[in-house]
Amino acid sequence: MMNGTAITRRGALVGIGGGLCALPALGAVARGKPPITTQDMVRPPRLRNGDVLGLVAPAGFVADRFGLDEIGATVRAMGLEPRFSPHLTARDGYLAGSDEVRAKDLTAMFADESVRAIMAVRGGWGSARLLPLLDFAAIRKAPKLFAGFSDNTALCLALAHNGVASIHGPTAATSWPPSSWESFRQVAFEGALASYSVPAYAGPNLFGRGPAVKIFHRGKARGRLLGGNLAVLSALVGTPWLPDFDGAILFLEETNEAEYRIDRMLTQLALSGILGKVAGVIFGQCTHCENPDGGYSNLTVYEVMDRRFAALGVPAFQGLMIGHVAGQVSVPVGVMAEMDADAGTLRLLEPAVV
Known part of the structure; x- marks a missing residue:
């Protein structure tokens, strides 16, 4: 993605000391947490x-x-x-x-x-x-x-x-177009079990309207919904701040990254073992993810995704309105959900709020 003191709920000070000098001790505590x-x-x-x-x-x-x-x-x-x-x-x-x-x-x-x-x-x-x-x-x-x-x-x-x-x-x-506001309202105000789908594509082709979903591997999966920006997630690998991705549905989004950088970050997730744990993958939007110097010999960003996700053998698709795009949706992090790669859909199985 190109683009000293803390206060408890009751207002009491908790020691951060000199700020960044406290990082190792706090990190050691976090590493001892069970998943x-x-x-x-x-x-x-x-x-x-x-x-x-x-x-x-x-x-x-x-x-x-x-x-x-x-x-x-x-x-x-x-x-x-x-x-x-x-x-x-x-x-x-x-x-x-x-x-x-x-x-x-x-x-x-x-x-x-x-x-x-x-x-x-x-x-x-x-x-x-x-x-x-x-x-x-x-x-x-x-x-x-x-x-x-x-x-x-x-x-x-x-x-x-x-x-x-x-x-x-x-x-x-x-920007908050009506679709973004409605998505946020459903999740944050209503606690709705929201559903998300890849928007239909209207283009100058013979068959008129058709789905814009790109399917890397077919099937359905259920799991804990975890993810976000690819660059930020990959940069947290090896730190004590990442949740356990075992059996999770991983969702990703990115902007202003060349294809080889997307490849590098996905490779980081693969080498770290995260991709091998997940039950499914959804890549939302990869906005402006083209290398201007790529030429015809370059892989497209969708080829990068296809080669990486198809080999996982779990449901995987691209196209939901997640990320740096007008009309982006609000996706809860940490709740159970079900994905259908064939249909290009995601459905919450439990609310994000009470």
């Missing part, structure tokens, strides 16, 4: 009209106060009240303030009992840097719905590793 199963997952409360939505910047910043005005208007159009964290427009290079500042803002939102749910304002890069600075045990005891995508995949996966469901879906600054 979380679907039976261990906790689901945060659903959203209701009038609820307060906490807005955070775990990675990149909002350019100016006018961007905040637009975000606030979007949240109010959802029937929610925006609560801005203090450092959304802060800048530390490409980050919205230091790691400690961003972690403190996020932790404060989890701690604020008047905040019902939390949404990232944007992605970028930097969410993974916060993982050792967050108290996931406290979050699990009083869970809140977190929503975001792209770089925010790091937080969704870390929450799943700690047994808390979240949503991989639009950020607050993303």
Whole structure:
């Protein structure tokens, strides 16, 4: 994808010491955790009209106060009240303030009992840097719905590793066409057992309309829904923050990556053993995933996927509206789901919220 102190729910300080110097000790603790199963997952409360939505910047910043005005208007159009964290427009290079500042803002939102749910304002890069600075045990005891995508995949996966469901879906600054809003509303407000399908393709061909699904291996599968941005997921391999992918349905999305880079990241997932564990694979959208210098000798991104996923022998397809695309859907992370590669569909078997 090209593109020091934490606060518990009750407000008490937990020692982070000098910030990054605490990484090894925290990592060692996380490695001792037993794998979380679907039976261990906790689901945060659903959203209701009038609820307060906490807005955070775990990675990149909002350019100016006018961007905040637009975000606030979007949240109010959802029937929610925006609560801005203090450092959304802060800048530390490409980050919205230091790691400690961003972690403190996020932790404060989890701690604020008047905040019902939390949404990232944007992605970028930097969410993974916060993982050792967050108290996931406290979050699990009083869970809140977190929503975001792209770089925010790091937080969704870390929450799943700690047994808390979240949503991989639009950020607050993303365009929100009706289809995206309806998908988020069903999952976050209604707790619906939503279904997702590859949109029909209307093109200038002899047979008119036809499915845009690309099937790499046919069949159906059930499993825990885990995944997100490919680059972020592959970068977390070898860290203590990834959930157990045994029997999972792996969903992926990516943007602005050349075909050979997609190949490299999928190879990383294969060599690490993750691809060999999953029950099925869904690749959503790979937006602008072409090498401009590729030429006719290059593999297409779909050939890369086909060669990698067909060999797994599990159901696998591409085409759901997951990722960097207008009209993207909201997909829960950590809940049970069923996929049908032949039909190009995904169906939730349990809600993301209670």
